[in-house]
Amino acid sequence: MMIWVLAVPVLVAAYAATSRLLRRRGPTAVRILVGLNAFVFVGALLVLAFVATAGPGAAEVTTTAAQGGGAGSSSSAALIGAAIAVAGSSLGAAIAVAYTGAAALAAMSERPELFGRAMVIVGLAEGIAIYGLIVAIILIGKG
Secondary structure, eight states, X not given: OHHHHXXXXXXXXXXXXXXXXXXXXXXXXXXXXXXXXXXXXXXXXXXXXXXXXXXXXXXXXXXXXXXXXXXXXXXXXXXXXXXXXXXXXXXXXXXXHHHHHHHHHHHHHHOGGXXXXXXXXXXXXXHHHHHHHHHHHHHHHXX
């Protein structure tokens, strides 16, 4: 699980390098990226072939490594999952409130009597963040 957290900066850097390459080189950058993708694809096929032809001893090593994680790794996985749930739901609620709030203000500027209905819609959008918080509390309770 931790490898994915560590891989995020690498993915961001790869995206930045790709977009910079596409802006500077144009059509030749597409050929470079297709070649790089083909190289990664062939490498992934080689790793898959190696894993598929590995003997039964490899399975025992991975089983003992997975059992050695203990309760600490599941607890940290629950905390990371709770953080992702809260962050994702908060971002979703922020986007929803931004759009519904702007539309509510536009509607209220024309018809002020729509205030109650508009606030209900904005409140429903904010409920998304509460759902994420509930999921996080459940995850922390199980971890």
